[in-house]
Amino acid sequence: MSDRVLITMEDLEAAVRANAAFEGAGFRTTMVSALDDLRSAIRRADPDLILLSGGLREAGLPRALADVASTHAATLGLAEPTDADPGRLGYRLGLSGVLIKPAPAEEVVAAGRRLIERRKLQVRTGILGEHPGIQEVLLKIEQMAPVSSTVLVQGESGTGKELVAKAIHDLSPRRGKPFIAVNCAAIPETLLESELFGHEKGAFTGAAERRLGMFELADGGTIFLDEIGEMPFPTQVKLLRVLEEREFFRVGGTAPIRVDVRVVAATNRSLREAMEAGHVRADLYYRLNVLAIYLPPLRERKSDIPLLVRHFSREFARLHDRPFHGIAAEAMQLLVEAPWPGNVRQLRNLVESMVVLAPEGEIRASDIPREIREAGARNLPVLVPGAGTAQTIQGQELQYIVQSLLDLRLQVEDLRRRLDDVPQRVEVIDVGHRGGGVPGEVFVGRVQTQGNQAAGAPLRDFTPMYDAEPRAGEVVVYEQGMKMADVERAAIAAALASSRGNRRKAAEMLGIGERTLYRKLKEYHLDEGQS
Numbered sequence: 001m002s003d004r005v006l007i008t009m010e011d012l013e014a015a016v017r018a019n020a021a022f023e024g025a026g027f028r029t030t031m032v033s034a035l036d037d038l039r040s041a042i043r044r045a046d047p048d049l050i051l052l053s054g055g056l057r058e059a060g061l062p063r064a065l066a067d068v069a070s071t072h073a074a075t076l077g078l079a080e081p082t083d084a085d086p087g088r089l090g091y092r093l094g095l096s097g098v099l100i101k102p103a104p105a106e107e108v109v110a111a112g113r114r115l116i117e118r119r120k121l122q123v124r125t126g127i128l129g130e131h132p133g134i135q136e137v138l139l140k141i142e143q144m145a146p147v148s149s150t151v152l153v154q155g156e157s158g159t160g161k162e163l164v165a166k167a168i169h170d171l172s173p174r175r176g177k178p179f180i181a182v183n184c185a186a187i188p189e190t191l192l193e194s195e196l197f198g199h200e201k202g203a204f205t206g207a208a209e210r211r212l213g214m215f216e217l218a219d220g221g222t223i224f225l226d227e228i229g230e231m232p233f234p235t236q237v238k239l240l241r242v243l244e245e246r247e248f249f250r251v252g253g254t255a256p257i258r259v260d261v262r263v264v265a266a267t268n269r270s271l272r273e274a275m276e277a278g279h280v281r282a283d284l285y286y287r288l289n290v291l292a293i294y295l296p297p298l299r300e301r302k303s304d305i306p307l308l309v310r311h312f313s314r315e316f317a318r319l320h321d322r323p324f325h326g327i328a329a330e331a332m333q334l335l336v337e338a339p340w341p342g343n344v345r346q347l348r349n350l351v352e353s354m355v356v357l358a359p360e361g362e363i364r365a366s367d368i369p370r371e372i373r374e375a376g377a378r379n380l381p382v383l384v385p386g387a388g389t390a391q392t393i394q395g396q397e398l399q400y401i402v403q404s405l406l407d408l409r410l411q412v413e414d415l416r417r418r419l420d421d422v423p424q425r426v427e428v429i430d431v432g433h434r435g436g437g438v439p440g441e442v443f444v445g446r447v448q449t450q451g452n453q454a455a456g457a458p459l460r461d462f463t464p465m466y467d468a469e470p471r472a473g474e475v476v477v478y479e480q481g482m483k484m485a486d487v488e489r490a491a492i493a494a495a496l497a498s499s500r501g502n503r504r505k506a507a508e509m510l511g512i513g514e515r516t517l518y519r520k521l522k523e524y525h526l527d528e529g530q531s
Helices: 012-024 035-045 066-070 086-093 105-125 132-144 161-170 189-197 233-245 271-276 282-288 302-320 329-337 343-357 370-378 390-420 484-498 503-510 514-523
Strands: 004-008 028-032 049-052 074-079 097-100 151-154 179-183 222-226 262-267 291-294 428-432 441-444 476-478
Touching (some): 004 012, 012 028, 012 049, 074 086, 097 105, 132 291, 302 329, 302 343
Parallel strands (some): 074 097, 151 291
């Protein structure tokens, strides 16, 4: 059955030329006279493509296009040559593509055909969105599918990496052969090699019979290696041989096995960073990174969220045989503002729960789960007092003040940490004597923070001590002829005195472990009378 095209007659001359060209190319066409009739025409014709011959800046166009989101139709607009930025205009309207008039009729037909095929690809693969990042992904899928080169798909968890791998397989000449997905992070390291390459009978304990691996099972087709960065080094070496030589050995086997398998690998973190950190072999990284696709996270393409919500709601309404009455504008805004750390997978699961648990009416803001509502509120931008209505300025000022107080608290905490990190030192304060003027005695004063002393001023804050054991806050005296053990004993005694016998605290003050302190206490006979 031929594809259907709906053409508006805002620009009658362009519409007539396009209508004749599409009919000549085998399309079924319908022409609608005004934007006001567009919505009803969409319901009647159920088009695969809507061609807007003009009027892209008409105020009523966004409303007229409201029903397009509930269909699988692509949209192509013909912009005036005087439009300053037709691409931006098309993106704002949610159009699939824009051409500048006067575009040749053959070019319009070719662009329309591409958009229809791409929209069918979106529906077929589930990779939906009008965001430029998603359109680039779809374009790369079309370009990469016909060849057999290795593909590396990178993107956060939940962005749809396996959908991309399936789309590449389904559009490739291998579509009639197996597609096998393997999560490298979900299989224990000791079993991964056997899972991928199989094993011979008796290769290890429990290997009661020969077992084919995933590569053999995928022969002629495609194997999808998810979380490739979690693969252990020994298995990386064997994978590299498969990629280069198209052959491998089963675990415990001696005969090489040749396979014809296309590899699509995926990772939720930067594989280059993993390579630089030593977690992935450099030769494997360069062998995998032949063709690359990056899937943007959902928070970077918020404009696609309404489209995804409508698509998932229709899908689950049919699946669970539940009526779904739509979602209110304020509820949709909460979904758009949410950060979505789980990306499209998280959004899809939420829509399913809303469809199943929806009340008899449209979804309201109060029906959105609290964690989604609060997350969206936390991600709203901070407003600085400035231009605004008298009604809103007070709330903006309050938000600004609260944010300023939070910033001030962070600055105070940072200053406190910096003061705590100021180095401390112990210096020789004076060389003197113990009352009688005997030279060679060194009095080591209290530990002082450098910041407490004026620049260039000598440290003189000390109290000589003549008792056999130091008291808290006093000094440790070094006399000529003392050994390191004597100084160490005095330091331990001083720490115990300062901590009032708390051995754990004393050990922390001395920078040693408690067991070491206990041993030193017995060695210096300080275990009695100091506790």
